[in-house]
Amino acid sequence: MVQEIKIRCKNNKKTLQLPIGSTLWDAYHALNLQMPYGPVSAKVNNKVEGLHYRFYNDKDVEFLDVTSSSGMRTYTRSLFFVLVKAVKDLFPGCVLRIETPVSRGYYCDLRIGRPIEEDDVTAIWRRMREIVDADIPFHRIQSPTEDAIEMFRRQGMTSKVRLLESYGAIYTHYYQLDQTVDYFYGSLLTSTGGLKVFDVMKYYGLLLRIPSRKNPEKLEEMVHQEKMLEIFREHHRWQEIVGLGTVGDFNKACQEGRTTELINVAEALQEKKIVRIADEIQSRRNLKLILIAGPSSSGKTTFSKRLSIQLMANGIKPYPISLDDYFLDREHTPRDEHGEYDFESLYALDLPFFNSQLQALLAGEEVELPHFNFQTGVREKSGKKLRLEDHMILILEGIHGLNPELTAQIEEQYKYRIYVSAMTTILLDAHNYIPTTDNRLLRRIIRDYKYRGYSALDTIRRWPSVREGEDKWIFPYQEEADAMFNSALLFELAVIRNQALPILERVPENVPEYSEAYRLRKFLRYFVPMADDEIPPTSLLREFVGGSSFHY
Numbered sequence: 001m002v003q004e005i006k007i008r009c010k011n012n013k014k015t016l017q018l019p020i021g022s023t024l025w026d027a028y029h030a031l032n033l034q035m036p037y038g039p040v041s042a043k044v045n046n047k048v049e050g051l052h053y054r055f056y057n058d059k060d061v062e063f064l065d066v067t068s069s070s071g072m073r074t075y076t077r078s079l080f081f082v083l084v085k086a087v088k089d090l091f092p093g094c095v096l097r098i099e100t101p102v103s104r105g106y107y108c109d110l111r112i113g114r115p116i117e118e119d120d121v122t123a124i125w126r127r128m129r130e131i132v133d134a135d136i137p138f139h140r141i142q143s144p145t146e147d148a149i150e151m152f153r154r155q156g157m158t159s160k161v162r163l164l165e166s167y168g169a170i171y172t173h174y175y176q177l178d179q180t181v182d183y184f185y186g187s188l189l190t191s192t193g194g195l196k197v198f199d200v201m202k203y204y205g206l207l208l209r210i211p212s213r214k215n216p217e218k219l220e221e222m223v224h225q226e227k228m229l230e231i232f233r234e235h236h237r238w239q240e241i242v243g244l245g246t247v248g249d250f251n252k253a254c255q256e257g258r259t260t261e262l263i264n265v266a267e268a269l270q271e272k273k274i275v276r277i278a279d280e281i282q283s284r285r286n287l288k289l290i291l292i293a294g295p296s297s298s299g300k301t302t303f304s305k306r307l308s309i310q311l312m313a314n315g316i317k318p319y320p321i322s323l324d325d326y327f328l329d330r331e332h333t334p335r336d337e338h339g340e341y342d343f344e345s346l347y348a349l350d351l352p353f354f355n356s357q358l359q360a361l362l363a364g365e366e367v368e369l370p371h372f373n374f375q376t377g378v379r380e381k382s383g384k385k386l387r388l389e390d391h392m393i394l395i396l397e398g399i400h401g402l403n404p405e406l407t408a409q410i411e412e413q414y415k416y417r418i419y420v421s422a423m424t425t426i427l428l429d430a431h432n433y434i435p436t437t438d439n440r441l442l443r444r445i446i447r448d449y450k451y452r453g454y455s456a457l458d459t460i461r462r463w464p465s466v467r468e469g470e471d472k473w474i475f476p477y478q479e480e481a482d483a484m485f486n487s488a489l490l491f492e493l494a495v496i497r498n499q500a501l502p503i504l505e506r507v508p509e510n511v512p513e514y515s516e517a518y519r520l521r522k523f524l525r526y527f528v529p530m531a532d533d534e535i536p537p538t539s540l541l542r543e544f545v546g547g548s549s550f551h552y
Contacts, residue, residue: 009033010043010062018055018163025051025190028063037216038065040194041074041187046514050074050187052140066216069464071517076210078138078189078196078432083108083208085180086127090120097245097430098208100232100423104220106433107229109236121202128198131177135193148172151181159429162248166255167526185432185523204229224479228423231484235425238269244490246427247434250529254494263534266490270540274303274342277418280311281393286413288362289394291319293401293477294420295470298442299487299540300513303420304397305550306538317391323398325370326354330377344469346400351377355409361388362414369464376449379551399469402477422488428526437467439488443522443544450546456503460513487540494530499545501525545547 007016007027016030028051033039041048043062048070064461066070080098087096087110095111110116117325144163145335151174152160156189160183164172177192189195199209199219203227212220239245244253244262253262281287290307294300295303306319327333336342357367364387371382388394400406402417424439448454480483501524507517531546542548 006053006058008058008060010060010087011035020056021054022211023051023065024049024053024061025053027055027061028227033063035063037067038071039063040066040071040189043070043512043515045510046512048074048187048515049142051190052138052187066211067213068521069213072210074187074189075195077184077186078192079195079210079483080106081126081138081175081177081180081182081188082128082131082192082195082198083200084182084431085131085177087112088180088487090123090127095430097236097427098423099236099427100141100229100433100436101435102229102232103203103207103225104223105203105209107203108433109230113354116202116206118202121200124206125200128200132192132195132198135191136178137191138188140173140188141176141536142171142173145169148174148183150182155181157182157430159246159248159427163246163254163429163526164549166249166251166528167247182431183429185526186427186519204233209327217327222502223476227479227484228419229483231423231486232425235423235486239425239490240481244426246429247526248429249491250494251526252428254530255526259491259530260534262491267539270485270489271306273485274306274310277485278307278314278316280339280483281311281416282314284416287393288388288414289358289396289410289416289418291401291405291415292395292397292420293399293403293405293474294487295440296400296466297440297447297473297544298381298421299443299543300397300420300464301552302538302540302543302548302550303485303487304395306540307418308395311393315391317389318393318395319386320395320397321369322486323349323354323396323400325372325379325382326350327372329379337465344399344473346403346405346473349400349406350406351406355407358407358410360395361386361394364388364409370381400472402480404477404480410481416483417481419478419484421484421488423486424488425486426490426493432492434523436488438491438520439522441498442496442524445503446496446519447544449503450499455506456517457507457511457513459525460507460516465518489539489541491530492527492541493524494527495532495535495541495545497524497527497529498531 003015003020005020011033028039041050041064066072066075087094091112097111098106100107149161149164174181175188197211201207209219214216243245244250292300292304292437311318328350333341333348334345345528366385366387369382369384369386370379372379422436422439424434424436427433432491445456445459448459504517506512506520537549
């Protein structure tokens, strides 16, 4: 008699009995689910697994498609592997690094011994399409870690060797596609046939384009982000020179006792960039307004404080203005589609009043700054009078800083816009990038827990709505910036690991947010832990982990 186990499916609220050892793919077909864009993976007891996963006891299951963030990650990783195989088939001995998400795709540094031509890109696309049409299985293989390391060493895949050597696991798994092997830190599809929508194009290298989550039958609409790409490429060039491009490189450096050096160099690079921005501002004699914008947990506040110090060193007197004080009275605040007050909307601000005060200040007049009373929901007079003096400059930090409509009535010659974000440039290995959103989410989890009384569960639950606001109000205006500043530090995830892991471990298994908490915990364990005692008190990271010399 065949032993059976019970599967409770959240998609259709049905319970199914299957032979022990059945896969998620078997369960999907037995349940007769109809998912036009999936499944690509599934949550098993709120842990995301690939459809190769086998059941050996009772489980709860929720199948995911590419319209979910987790499902899209599975699709994208699988597409990375197809790209890796295609370029290896066409250009033996080439070097491919999947470096960063940009322009709603993934920028890849492909080195084939000569400049890449359009014909090369066309050949790559055709080979990828052949691999997809052949519906080749992705085989997931588990082996002793030392065997996997030796295999990757023979293949010349040193970034994976260093990562696995520093990870410390007894066993590991890797994937095989035909005769090509690779390592990915998340699940893949069961075969290449599900990767119907993709494209590759020449874009300062190679840009891999992916489907839209909202409409997976179409590609994401491309948005040119040359300024942001240059920030990433600048950091990657520097990291390549110093030999610290991947987590394996970083872990090895830490194990060799170079942590102090890593901290000092990373902090010096940021300070050098801030000094350059301050010098650029000083060189523009007409500037009167600095607009600083960036997504959640990007370190805007600490950046603005450090920039203010460098401006003062240049003989400029900065004066901060809070956009929060220009909110409309609550009864006039716009509402979102759920009927809730939309405080992130640009139109929650009294734009005419704000612009009239700026115009008066620029004309040399004195104004009384407002104060918004969040308890009463009414804007009040503050009693603070302000007149712009010689060598004084206004600093405005907020999510709408780069939106042209915010300061539509102010002449461009008076404005300098800065975009700040944690643009994570270190790679897990050559084919596994680290999402910048993960870096920011981990920062926010720590800050919310330490200073706002929120659990990791609370922060993870709110994160999708935060991201929606960023997509609407911040990201469309990134390229409007006169300067971009990367607030991510090379070493920070090793420091964040110590504080974030205990907080994430408190997320219970029986909530949907557990899958994200578990994924972040698993990811952080790739880093050798680093203490924060040598991080300077002015560091941007101090805004999140504590110990800053600035007041917030």
